[in-house]
Structure formats: structure tokens, C-alpha cells
Amino acid sequence: MSDPVFRSALAHRNDRNSVPGLSIGLTEISDRGMIDLRGAASDKKFAGAVKDVLGVALCTKPRSSASAGDITVLWLSIDQWLITCPRSAASDLHGRLVKALDGIHSLAVDVSDMRAIFRLEGDNARVVLNKGTSVDFTDGTLGAGSVRRLRYAEIAAAVHVISDAPCVMDMYLFRSYADYAWSYLSKTAAKASEVKLFGVQVGIGV
Amino acid sequence: MxxxxxxxxxxxxxxxxxxxxxxxxxxxxxxxxxENVTDAEQRDYLFIRHNPKGLHFERWRCDRGCGKWFHAARDTVSLEFKAFYGVTELPPVELMKQATGTWAEFFKDKIKAGKAS
Incomplete structure (x- = not known):
């Protein structure tokens, strides 16, 4: 038997580790495991079982997140969450979830290899994201902890705002789009294509 | 847009x-x-759609968000949305009263019953 081995979706790219000349920090996060969880948030048995396993209650407020230790729960829909944890712990956590949810109408699937995760850092990151989506990341509504699913550069993606100052955001997108999105971000985040007259001006005295 | x-x-x-x-x-x-569906009724159900100038009731999906289906009432002339409501719900009574075509027939007894949802 051969064991499955994780290989980054960007493994074939020379610029995988660093893209030269960017106005933001752009890195790939490949050591994160993900579990897709579906169930009725109003079901007390379901919510209780999940909380017991994760150590944190599921976030029911739209576009929010919750975390405890190295486990973070991202809100994806009114009945769907993405649970992130270290990749090495995903299989064990998934097993415990499935066991705890036995007999409760729900679904927990280990989707650690389904999505690629990019980390965007720096003051310019929000403006760079604005170039690819109709969602305004600079209007102040998406603060730290927010999760926004969106159409980014014509593909489905989700952005998790980790912190505001300094600005750190994780972008989740399907693995098959990773190469395209990396190219798109490399171009739109290039120093030469920085947007000067838009949103909050950084470093310009008014 | x-x-x-x-x-x-x-x-x-x-x-x-x-x-x-x-x-x-x-x-x-x-x-x-x-037990009693005619070919004509089935044809109308599958293929015949109402295409009014004015108030139009339609289904939408929050495609890049929560992924759920919902209903919307929109004016096809001004493109203005009049209401958004749940997938199992009926439009506001005043919009049901303005409905035309098969919608008017569909909403008739629901308005009488005074059901807003």
C-alpha cells in the first residue's frame, strides 16, 4: 500500500516561496488541516457535541469566526462551518467529531486537501483584494475575526481577517485555482501596480 | 448592475x-x-413562464455567500428590488395584490387568508 502524501498546489512554481517586488506579504500556508462541518445550529445536541470536542462553541453570527487554542471555526453558512487546525491533528480531530456526532443528523468531512490557503499581510493587502472583487475590504465592516466568502477574480474564495493592525488575512480557495490565484495576486500586488488614490491613504500627508 | x-x-x-x-x-x-395531471398542465409547468413588464417574482441563490436559495420581487422596468424573502415564505401582502398572471391566481387565496408568510 502507498500512503497519500501532501504536495502543495504550488509545488511546481519557482516563485512559490517568495514573489519579488510585491507591496504585500504573500505566503502559502500548507500545514493547516481543514474539516467541513454541516448541521443545524439550532439543534442543541449537535451544538453541544461539537463544543465538547472543539472546546469552542460554533459561531452562529454570519461572517464571523471563533477559536480556542489552535482550533479556529470559520462561519461558511447558517449550517456550515470550516474547522481549521494543524494538519497533523486533523485526522484525530475529525475522528473525535464523527464519534461525538454519532446519531445526530450532521456531516463532518476531513477536507484538508481541498483548499489552498494564502496569507496576505501588510497595509496594502485590503486594497489588493479590492482589485479582484466587488466586496469593499476598506469600508471598515470586515474587522478582525470576520470571514467573508466572495467571488474573487471570478473564482470562489473565502477571506478570514486574522488581525487589523498589522493587517493579516488568510485567503481560502479551491486547490485547483491555487496556481491561477497566485499568479493573479502576484500581478495585482506588485509594487508597480499599487493603487495611489483609493481608500485610506497610507503614508500620504493630507 | x-x-x-x-x-x-x-x-x-x-x-x-x-x-x-x-x-x-x-x-x-x-x-x-x-393522479390527474394533463399534458398541457405539465408542459406549462415545465416550460411556460410569465414575462411581465413590471413586478416579477424570482428565485435567487446566495452563490458566493451562504449558498442558500431565497425569493425576490423585482420590477423589470426600473430593475428595483421590492422585497427579499425566504424560500418558504410568500411576498408581502401588498406585492401579492399587485401580482399578475399565474402569480395572481397562486396568491389569491393566500391574500384572503391574510397570510404574510
Missing amino acids: LVVTCPVCGVHGDETDFHCGGQAHVARPASTRP
Whole structure:
């Protein structure tokens, strides 16, 4: 038997580790495991079982997140969450979830290899994201902890705002789009294509 | 460009974040009387759509958001959305009163019953 081995979706790219000349920090996060969880948030048995396993209650407020230790729960829909944890712990956590949810109408699937995760850092990151989506990341509504699913550069993606100052955001997108999105971000985040007259001006005295 | 609000998760966005699913409140004859559905009724249910100038009831999906289906009432002339409501709900009574075509027939007894949802 051969064991499955994780290989980054960007493994074939020379610029995988660093893209030269960017106005933001752009890195790939490949050591994160993900579990897709579906169930009725109003079901007390379901919510209780999940909380017991994760150590944190599921976030029911739209576009929010919750975390405890190295486990973070991202809100994806009114009945769907993405649970992130270290990749090495995903299989064990998934097993415990499935066991705890036995007999409760729900679904927990280990989707650690389904999505690629990019980390965007720096003051310019929000403006760079604005170039690819109709969602305004600079209007102040998406603060730290927010999760926004969106159409980014014509593909489905989700952005998790980790912190505001300094600005750190994780972008989740399907693995098959990773190469395209990396190219798109490399171009739109290039120093030469920085947007000067838009949103909050950084470093310009008014 | 249409700006849509999802009544399920409250997201407010551009129409490219959503997906229009065509005419809403199309009654399926086989659901109410499966033993007695004529070919003409089945044809109308599958293919014949109402295309009014004015108030139009339609289904939408929060495609890049929560992924849920919902209903919307939109004016096809001004492109203005009159209401967004849940997938199991009926439009506000005043809009049901303005409905035309098969919708008017569909809403008739619901307005009488005074049911807003």
C-alpha cells in the first residue's frame, strides 16, 4: 500500500516561496488541516457535541469566526462551518467529531486537501483584494475575526481577517485555482501596480 | 448592475455574487393532484413562464455567500428590488395584490387568508 502524501498546489512554481517586488506579504500556508462541518445550529445536541470536542462553541453570527487554542471555526453558512487546525491533528480531530456526532443528523468531512490557503499581510493587502472583487475590504465592516466568502477574480474564495493592525488575512480557495490565484495576486500586488488614490491613504500627508 | 441582499445571511452585494434561478412560485400540478395531471398542465409547468413588464417574482441563490436559495420581487422596468424573502415564505401582502398572471391566481387565496408568510 502507498500512503497519500501532501504536495502543495504550488509545488511546481519557482516563485512559490517568495514573489519579488510585491507591496504585500504573500505566503502559502500548507500545514493547516481543514474539516467541513454541516448541521443545524439550532439543534442543541449537535451544538453541544461539537463544543465538547472543539472546546469552542460554533459561531452562529454570519461572517464571523471563533477559536480556542489552535482550533479556529470559520462561519461558511447558517449550517456550515470550516474547522481549521494543524494538519497533523486533523485526522484525530475529525475522528473525535464523527464519534461525538454519532446519531445526530450532521456531516463532518476531513477536507484538508481541498483548499489552498494564502496569507496576505501588510497595509496594502485590503486594497489588493479590492482589485479582484466587488466586496469593499476598506469600508471598515470586515474587522478582525470576520470571514467573508466572495467571488474573487471570478473564482470562489473565502477571506478570514486574522488581525487589523498589522493587517493579516488568510485567503481560502479551491486547490485547483491555487496556481491561477497566485499568479493573479502576484500581478495585482506588485509594487508597480499599487493603487495611489483609493481608500485610506497610507503614508500620504493630507 | 443589480445590488442584492440575501435575507438568510444578510449579505449585501453585487449580482455577480448571486445567481438568479428564474421565476418563483411556479406551482407543480403533480404535487397537489398527482393522479390527474394533463399534458398541457405539465408542459406549462415545465416550460411556460410569465414575462411581465413590471413586478416579477424570482428565485435567487446566495452563490458566493451562504449558498442558500431565497425569493425576490423585482420590477423589470426600473430593475428595483421590492422585497427579499425566504424560500418558504410568500411576498408581502401588498406585492401579492399587485401580482399578475399565474402569480395572481397562486396568491389569491393566500391574500384572503391574510397570510404574510
